Amino acid sequence: MNKKKILITGGAGFIGSHLVKYFVNKYPDYKIINLDNLTYAGNLDNLKDIISKPNYEFIKGDITLSAFINTLFERYKFDGVIHLAAESHVDRSISNPDEFIETNIIGTLNLLNASRECWNDDFSDKLFYQISTDEVYGSLGIDGLFTEETAYDPRSPYSASKASADHLVRAYWHTYKLPIVISNCSNNYGPNQFPEKLIPLAINNIKNNKNIPIYGKGENIRDWLYVKDHVSAIDLVFHKGKKGETYNIGGNNELTNIELIYKLCKVMDNRLGRADGESAKLITFVKDRAGHDLRYAIDSSKIKRELGWSPSLQFEKGIELTVDWYLQNEKWIKNIINRKYEKYYDKQYNIR
Ligand code: NAD
Ligand code: TYD
Numbered sequence: 001m002n003k004k005k006i007l008i009t010g011g012a013g014f015i016g017s018h019l020v021k022y023f024v025n026k027y028p029d030y031k032i033i034n035l036d037n038l039t040y041a042g043n044l045d046n047l048k049d050i051i052s053k054p055n056y057e058f059i060k061g062d063i064t065l066s067a068f069i070n071t072l073f074e075r076y077k078f079d080g081v082i083h084l085a086a087e088s089h090v091d092r093s094i095s096n097p098d099e100f101i102e103t104n105i106i107g108t109l110n111l112l113n114a115s116r117e118c119w120n121d122d123f124s125d126k127l128f129y130q131i132s133t134d135e136v137y138g139s140l141g142i143d144g145l146f147t148e149e150t151a152y153d154p155r156s157p158y159s160a161s162k163a164s165a166d167h168l169v170r171a172y173w174h175t176y177k178l179p180i181v182i183s184n185c186s187n188n189y190g191p192n193q194f195p196e197k198l199i200p201l202a203i204n205n206i207k208n209n210k211n212i213p214i215y216g217k218g219e220n221i222r223d224w225l226y227v228k229d230h231v232s233a234i235d236l237v238f239h240k241g242k243k244g245e246t247y248n249i250g251g252n253n254e255l256t257n258i259e260l261i262y263k264l265c266k267v268m269d270n271r272l273g274r275a276d277g278e279s280a281k282l283i284t285f286v287k288d289r290a291g292h293d294l295r296y297a298i299d300s301s302k303i304k305r306e307l308g309w310s311p312s313l314q315f316e317k318g319i320e321l322t323v324d325w326y327l328q329n330e331k332w333i334k335n336i337i338n339r340k341y342e343k344y345y346d347k348q349y350n351i352r
Helices: 014-026 066-076 090-095 098-119 157-176 198-207 227-240 257-272 301-307 315-328 330-336 339-349
Strands: 004-009 030-036 056-060 080-083 127-133 180-185 187-189 212-215 221-226 246-249 254-256 283-286
Touching: 004 014, 004 066, 014 030, 014 227, 066 098, 080 098, 080 227, 090 098, 090 157, 090 339, 098 127, 098 157, 127 157, 127 227, 157 180, 180 227, 187 227, 187 315, 198 212, 198 257, 198 315, 212 257, 221 227, 221 257, 221 315, 227 246, 227 301, 246 301, 254 257, 257 283, 257 315, 315 330
Parallel strands: 004 030, 004 080, 030 056, 080 127, 127 180, 180 246, 187 221, 212 283
Antiparallel strands: 221 254
16 A cells, blocks of 8 residues: 555656656655656656656646546545646747646646545645746846745746746635645756756757857856755655745855856866867857846745755756766757757757
8 A cells, every 4th residue: 555645747847757756766655646748848758767666657648637637636536746747948938828827827726626626625644735936036136035935026927827826826725725835946957857948958059069049148147956956855845844835945056147158068078078168169149038037046044944955966066967967868868859849949049
């Protein structure tokens, strides 16, 4: 008998697949059900290490379909939900916002309704855990940090849809006492990230001697966290977080985009046996992202103080691990770089 049945949504994506692998291996007495619709960002290759584990099951399905979600909850009677499924790329939200509203808001609503119905007011040992982003807080100037008390001020269709979902999650806590917890994390990087996000896109381009597109002047600042550190924080929040609470998770690794790319180029020169400075010649400044948020930075003192979490890796180490993974997993990336990806790339960048 499994002690707990946990639904992880979006478990074939970047962070979700790391989380699923970690939970399946660390908690053999939990049953982990991974629900993912396998959009362009979902990839079962990410999960090949655990596919035949007895405490793991994959279900292909869409969180926007409420009848399907209700049936799934009736059948499995989950004890916990860790909700990651989302449309997650800001640039795609700018060119096509509607999908973000459907998946990120309606999808979350469907999961909340199904949890409430399934748990039927018996909430002991139940938990709905919403995985959110620091982008809901808006954009910082040069000073200051986002705390859990910072007012929401989302500025892209992506962050607006995530903020809306977070509001719904909190509303279900206040209105129905549905046991919830939310964490808001900064930018993740690491193995298995789809190469539309800055770091894997740049690694792939550098390797293939293609231009590295930097929006505007590369002055925007992000706080980078290695994905496995995010997963260890999720584990803690899921098991020890206080119901109804929010936890900010950050890397303490603030970098401007251009600083980050120079560090990455240095590692790439070293790994590819190129002369110092060779890869950086590929840097190309392109048209800025519309409404580009200047700076995100997280104060993660609450999760440190209350749950004892802090990031284990600094960026310099994490980026080496990431580069090495991409260089050793050429097949993974080759399977992604198809005509659909090329079409997206050409439309987005208009450079080669
Ligand atoms: P991702 O785009 O790599 O993965 C998203 C997954 O959700 C994919 O596997 C996709 O197939 C699945 N999915 C999308 N629509 C679905 C639907 N309708 N039904 C079922 N599955 C669907 O995203 P990620 O970077 O791994 O992010 C995961 C979560 O973490 C998201 O909720 C995101 O908002 C949040 N987050 C991400 C970051 C980051 O830096 N990547 C930072 C903070 C928070
Ligand atoms: P991204 O990885 O898309 O994450 P987010 O927008 O969620 O922070 O982008 C990280 C930063 O890198 C962001 O400031 C936008 C910038 N960026 C570029 O300069 N060029 C690119 O090609 C991409 C994808 C992002």
